[in-house]
Amino acid sequence: MTRDERTRRLARPQAFILPLLLLAAPLAYAVATLEAPAGYDNLTNGFETQTQFDLDRTVFEEREGIAEGLGPVYNAQSCAECHQSPVTGSSSQITELRVGRMDGAGNFTEPMGGSLINDRAIDPSIQERATPQDNVVAFRSSLGILGDGYVEVLPDSVFSQIQAAQPPTMKGTIVRVPVLETPGVTRIGRFGWKDQHASLVSFAADAYLNEIGITSPLMPSENSSKGRSVADFDTVPDPEDAATPAAPNGSDVEAFARFMRSTKVPSRDAVVAAMPDAQAGAALFHQIGCDICHTASLRTAPAGAVVHGMNRDLPIPSALGDKVIHPFSDFLLHDVGTGDGIVQNGGPGSAHKLRTAPLWGLRMRPRLMHDLASVSYPQAILRHTREAGPVIQAYRNLSPTQQSQLSLFLSSL
Numbered sequence: 001m002t003r004d005e006r007t008r009r010l011a012r013p014q015a016f017i018l019p020l021l022l023l024a025a026p027l028a029y030a031v032a033t034l035e036a037p038a039g040y041d042n043l044t045n046g047f048e049t050q051t052q053f054d055l056d057r058t059v060f061e062e063r064e065g066i067a068e069g070l071g072p073v074y075n076a077q078s079c080a081e082c083h084q085s086p087v088t089g090s091s092s093q094i095t096e097l098r099v100g101r102m103d104g105a106g107n108f109t110e111p112m113g114g115s116l117i118n119d120r121a122i123d124p125s126i127q128e129r130a131t132p133q134d135n136v137v138a139f140r141s142s143l144g145i146l147g148d149g150y151v152e153v154l155p156d157s158v159f160s161q162i163q164a165a166q167p168p169t170m171k172g173t174i175v176r177v178p179v180l181e182t183p184g185v186t187r188i189g190r191f192g193w194k195d196q197h198a199s200l201v202s203f204a205a206d207a208y209l210n211e212i213g214i215t216s217p218l219m220p221s222e223n224s225s226k227g228r229s230v231a232d233f234d235t236v237p238d239p240e241d242a243a244t245p246a247a248p249n250g251s252d253v254e255a256f257a258r259f260m261r262s263t264k265v266p267s268r269d270a271v272v273a274a275m276p277d278a279q280a281g282a283a284l285f286h287q288i289g290c291d292i293c294h295t296a297s298l299r300t301a302p303a304g305a306v307v308h309g310m311n312r313d314l315p316i317p318s319a320l321g322d323k324v325i326h327p328f329s330d331f332l333l334h335d336v337g338t339g340d341g342i343v344q345n346g347g348p349g350s351a352h353k354l355r356t357a358p359l360w361g362l363r364m365r366p367r368l369m370h371d372l373a374s375v376s377y378p379q380a381i382l383r384h385t386r387e388a389g390p391v392i393q394a395y396r397n398l399s400p401t402q403q404s405q406l407s408l409f410l411s412s413l
Contacts, residue, residue: 036147038265040087045263045320047149047317056258056259056262057088057089059252061078061079063078066122068214069214069234069240070213071122072121072123072230072233073213074212076212079211082142083142089145089263090144090146091143093141094142097116097119098342100115100136100341102135102351106348112227113223113226116210117129117130118223126233128225129226136340136341139340139371141369143357147327147360149260149261150320151325151327154190154299158299160174169387169390170388173332175194175346179202181249190355193355194346195346201218201254204256208250208253208256209222216239216240216252216253217243217250219239220239221238222234265325266361268413272363273412275412277408278409280405281406284402284406289391294329294356295327296328297324297325298324299322299323300321300324301316302321304316305321328358328413329356329358329359332355333346334355336385337384337385337386338371339354368380377406377410381395
């Protein structure tokens with residue numbers, strides 16, 4: 001199916017489109033707050049109908065080819081290649097490669113073409129590779145996107161209040177980033193390992209270009225191959241995911257965003273979570289301070305709160321507003337000794353900081369940490385240092401039984 005055929009097939013409702021800039025959104029809401037729906041079941045959370053959800057999921061899963069604009073340099077042929085265990089939208093074992101150059105004074109420089117080294121190319125002459133001068137080498141795992149619609153509608157005030165409550169030596173870094181679909185608007189970043197984006201439309205457009213090589217109205221220019229032009233291999237006019245009256249940011253980009261906004265949050269293993277030892281582990285998780293950064297519960301902005309974007313004001317729908325989620329993350333940048341050395345949008349001081357990894361869906365990950373280099377919970381925990389130093393010392397002070405209880409709790413997430 002061509003992109004034009006797909007565009008005609010997909011219903012394009014005048015749906016709630018976040019860009020986003022929330023107006024005043026207090027943490028204490030006058031209406032009842034409900035738990036966000038959870039499950040690995042390919043069912044909508046109610047943001048859109050099941051029929052539309054299935055259509056948008058099909059777009060998310062569809063493999064792109066050269067005729068659709070794939071590449072010329074890219075990492076995957078579909079979004080689902082990197083988000084699919086156990087269902088579309090979950091995380092996977094896929095990593096991406098980023099490189100850079102750090103001098104003796106600690107100054108980071110991106111190589112020509114940027115820090116991302118694409119693993120694939122449609123022609124061997126433009127295959128990207130790291131060079132001996134790239135002395136910073138980092139692998140980053142693909143993150144799950146289930147439940148990200150709720151993360152998107154967390155008010156900026158949530159992150160500011162979390163940061164204010166953290167101990168001075170463990171305060172997360174907040175990064176304000178542009179909302180691509182609303183020029184001039186910035187918002188606290190929350191998506192990506194460096195908090196590169198604050199809206200799912202921005203996030204989708206970025207990934208479509210950098211991972212699949214498809215341009216869109218928000219990202220209209222092809223990537224180079226380590227600074228070399230790929231124009232001779234780019235046969236599809238840009239933007240390849242063209243704007244339509246109903247989808248000004250690109251029909252696929254907006255389908256991706258709708259799909260992500262419609263996903264349920266990852267569900268827990270109820271059997272394991274009910275075990276006394278897992279419950280004891282949950283108490284230890286709080287007791288030793290893991291939840292200073294891996295925040296257990298957050299509340300989305302109220303349904304009906306006004307957002308600005310797309311030249312119109314639309315309210316947050318009830319499917320996403322007034323919901324409690326349990327991502328086990330503060331979504332802030334921290335230096336816990338495992339940072340990758342790459343500077344993107346947070347300035348030089350962010351080189352060794354990464355966004356706190358959300359722990360929801362953890363039980364579906366056989367490889368752990370941002371680089372997937374750890375394979376057990378104790379191993380991953382003990383890699384934490386620096387800002388996490390006091391917490392890790394408290395973990396070391398636990399008895400073997402208590403450490404096992406903590407691991408059992410983590411296996412329920």
